[in-house]
Amino acid sequence: MYAEIMSILTYLIIAAVVVFASIKLSDYVDLLDKKTNLSGALLGGILLAAVTSLPELFTSISSTLFINKNSFVLGNILGSNIFNMCLFFIPYAFFFGKLATSKVNKSHLLSLLFMGLMYVTVVVAGFVFNFNHILWGWFNPLSILIVAIYALAILKTPKTEESEDKDEVESKLSVKKIAVLFALFAVLLIAMSIGITYHTDWIVKTFGFGETFGGALFLGVATSLPELTSTINLCKKKNFNAAYGNILGSCVFNFIILSFSDILSFNCGPLYVMDQSSFLLIIAAAIALLVLVPTILMSIFAKTKKTALFRIIYLGAGLVVVGSYIAFLILSNINLGLSFAPFGG
Numbered sequence: 001m002y003a004e005i006m007s008i009l010t011y012l013i014i015a016a017v018v019v020f021a022s023i024k025l026s027d028y029v030d031l032l033d034k035k036t037n038l039s040g041a042l043l044g045g046i047l048l049a050a051v052t053s054l055p056e057l058f059t060s061i062s063s064t065l066f067i068n069k070n071s072f073v074l075g076n077i078l079g080s081n082i083f084n085m086c087l088f089f090i091p092y093a094f095f096f097g098k099l100a101t102s103k104v105n106k107s108h109l110l111s112l113l114f115m116g117l118m119y120v121t122v123v124v125a126g127f128v129f130n131f132n133h134i135l136w137g138w139f140n141p142l143s144i145l146i147v148a149i150y151a152l153a154i155l156k157t158p159k160t161e162e163s164e165d166k167d168e169v170e171s172k173l174s175v176k177k178i179a180v181l182f183a184l185f186a187v188l189l190i191a192m193s194i195g196i197t198y199h200t201d202w203i204v205k206t207f208g209f210g211e212t213f214g215g216a217l218f219l220g221v222a223t224s225l226p227e228l229t230s231t232i233n234l235c236k237k238k239n240f241n242a243a244y245g246n247i248l249g250s251c252v253f254n255f256i257i258l259s260f261s262d263i264l265s266f267n268c269g270p271l272y273v274m275d276q277s278s279f280l281l282i283i284a285a286a287i288a289l290l291v292l293v294p295t296i297l298m299s300i301f302a303k304t305k306k307t308a309l310f311r312i313i314y315l316g317a318g319l320v321v322v323g324s325y326i327a328f329l330i331l332s333n334i335n336l337g338l339s340f341a342p343f344g345g
Helices: 002-035 040-052 054-066 071-086 091-092 107-129 141-158 174-206 213-235 240-264 276-301 308-331
Strands: none
Touching: 002 040, 002 174, 002 213, 002 240, 040 054, 040 107, 040 174, 040 213, 040 240, 054 071, 054 174, 054 213, 054 240, 071 107, 071 213, 071 240, 071 276, 091 107, 091 213, 091 308, 107 141, 107 240, 107 276, 141 276, 174 213, 213 240, 240 276, 276 308
């Protein structure tokens, strides 16, 4: 009993540190956004998104290099993405009043476009290339295309925005000190990400859980905490550009993790192998993207959003995204008898 209590207590302590580090990172991103002319889309979509996606990166590396099970990677990344898209429910449902009076950058539409292109690439890699064995050894050439799309997304992300659009902020910290503190907390988050991976293995062995169940319950929650925490914190600060950028940027960055894992999966076989769960995750993502596009369009172009109709639209869109994720969780435990080789084997 002592070992069980200690394993859970240690897990909660590590998770608390992850939450604390995520809050500090989003605080420093908000300060950088307000004290410089760097765009919120850049800070949230690239800088913060990359850091908060580090748990997924280290989990994927562990799956491919250490336990030789890259089947975990595709589900982990696609599952993380649909969970991230569910985070739009937070500003839509709980911060609508602040969102209705805020400006949102047009670059988020490009992020949605690039994310859609990456999903299409993964589908083609899974259904066409893998089933026809058009591979370079273990490596799928479409992983290169994913990297190219990500590079284009970075190039198209606005690097600066007009200073007069920034809210005034009182802080004695200089930009240099803020950057240093951001780097330090990023290192802390990396350390906790590595620690939570090994600690989950300890919990699974201590309680005798199955690896899939234990990983989904303990590792899945822990790797989603940075995005969840930073999104809530940024919405509280009315920095929806950085919040949107963090959510969408994390989704886009996760696809880079897929490409990186593909390179490292030389002992595991093909990475882009579709099963029922992966297929359902892609369907859920397609539904989420379809309902998110009009709401982001309204966030950008609508002159006034503070009406009952807009509140209903935003809330409805958030519920649809969350509902698609819940539907995945239910259907993935039912054998639907789906065929995953439409182009022949």
